[in-house]
Amino acid sequence: MPQNIPIRLVHVDGNLTEIMATSVALDIERKVGGISIPYAGGTRGGFDLNRSSASIIIEGIISDDDIISTYSSAVASSAIIDFSVSHYSVTTDEVALESWLSELRIANGMTLTGTTRITSSNATDARQFFHLIDYDGESYRINMVSNNGAVANHQGISSGNYFIGIYNHASAVAGTSVEIADNLFDLINNDSVLQTKFTATKETSAFTGEANTQIRITQATKGSNGDKNAPIFTVISQPVGTTPYHAVFTGGRGASAADSDDYWVQKSAGDKVMDLFGILNNSENSRMKTFSPFPQINLLKDVSGFNNKLDSKFGTKFGDYIIAIQIPFNSMATAGASEKYSARNFYMPTGASHFAWEKGATKSEPATTEFKDTWGKSGDYTGIKGAVQKATFTQLGGEPVFSFTIVFVPIDLIW
Numbered sequence: 001m002p003q004n005i006p007i008r009l010v011h012v013d014g015n016l017t018e019i020m021a022t023s024v025a026l027d028i029e030r031k032v033g034g035i036s037i038p039y040a041g042g043t044r045g046g047f048d049l050n051r052s053s054a055s056i057i058i059e060g061i062i063s064d065d066d067i068i069s070t071y072s073s074a075v076a077s078s079a080i081i082d083f084s085v086s087h088y089s090v091t092t093d094e095v096a097l098e099s100w101l102s103e104l105r106i107a108n109g110m111t112l113t114g115t116t117r118i119t120s121s122n123a124t125d126a127r128q129f130f131h132l133i134d135y136d137g138e139s140y141r142i143n144m145v146s147n148n149g150a151v152a153n154h155q156g157i158s159s160g161n162y163f164i165g166i167y168n169h170a171s172a173v174a175g176t177s178v179e180i181a182d183n184l185f186d187l188i189n190n191d192s193v194l195q196t197k198f199t200a201t202k203e204t205s206a207f208t209g210e211a212n213t214q215i216r217i218t219q220a221t222k223g224s225n226g227d228k229n230a231p232i233f234t235v236i237s238q239p240v241g242t243t244p245y246h247a248v249f250t251g252g253r254g255a256s257a258a259d260s261d262d263y264w265v266q267k268s269a270g271d272k273v274m275d276l277f278g279i280l281n282n283s284e285n286s287r288m289k290t291f292s293p294f295p296q297i298n299l300l301k302d303v304s305g306f307n308n309k310l311d312s313k314f315g316t317k318f319g320d321y322i323i324a325i326q327i328p329f330n331s332m333a334t335a336g337a338s339e340k341y342s343a344r345n346f347y348m349p350t351g352a353s354h355f356a357w358e359k360g361a362t363k364s365e366p367a368t369t370e371f372k373d374t375w376g377k378s379g380d381y382t383g384i385k386g387a388v389q390k391a392t393f394t395q396l397g398g399e400p401v402f403s404f405t406i407v408f409v410p411i412d413l414i415w
Helices: 087-091 120-125 177-190 269-281
Strands: 007-011 016-032 048-063 078-086 128-133 139-147 155-158 161-168 198-203 214-219 232-235 244-250 285-288 315-319 322-326 328-331 342-345 384-395 401-410
Touching: 016 269, 048 269, 048 384, 078 087, 078 177, 087 244, 155 177, 161 177, 177 198, 177 214, 269 384, 269 401
Parallel strands: 139 161
Antiparallel strands: 007 016, 007 322, 016 048, 048 401, 078 214, 078 244, 128 139, 128 232, 155 161, 198 214, 285 315, 322 384, 328 342, 384 401
């Protein structure tokens, strides 16, 4: 694989299964054919409706993990909030990317349906707030409020309620994405309680390219128990699109099998085959919905013994279903001046709006790019969506080594 980057199978909960391939076949069959036209001297005609079927056939070897492995060290889960773009515009194909702030209903520091200006002193009346959930399952509500002055540096805790400023009602203007992101950054890293549960770092938005508008929130404790479906945004009397883009806590793993909640532990070849064999025989793409808009109803309880994982838009979501694949390749077209190759991901450009320049190597994303489960947006280029159609695992000569053949079928929308 390019630059030692393996193929990754992407699960619905954000976890990855890495596989080392010896061969990869990308197969496309277009639905086109010809027939003879009567009385035309053997002339043949046909229809091409731009329909095709595709499959990806991967062959490789599964072996025991090395004692010193990529996964031998623990990693903390992390989530992101991008204040430069609305969650709705990223996760739907119905609208183009748009600013979260442009969609927010604010009138002089109040929502249009509110009668009281929401400030730090009455933050519990906020009509937009979100919860963070720490490694141990404790929830922390952060309210979004107005200020009689600058938005910048307006954050903290008042009467036990966390808040960040998003609006200046003295000047009747919303804060910038950078100012609001900076408020959350300062709140998490400076509060005596929050700083023991999380760390926050500033990043450039993956969607708008704006610097310091995206905050990555990382659990203070390492391990997959930190994978929580939070931030959970609550919006009262606001239109669709009035939450910033957010992705839930994922990517955590422990360093040993003693972490019983850990998906990533050092494994033998048999362990890995059993995991995949079990998942593919009975994949779980579960979702349990909780639609209550009222914060006093506890949405954070475990459900049927499962560790709390609440989807920020639809309710509880968890599972191991494989929804995509990331296959790296070496690209000279995108390599830097001092490089021969750049490692990129294959992608499948579907949809009516893709022009010639949007379908080639130059549009591909770096192989290290995190997969984005969106359709009709930039997520199209971070991997190939679909499902595993068939998998065969063969143990070789009684050795702790298995060969495999996996057939992956690219599909944009799966019901």
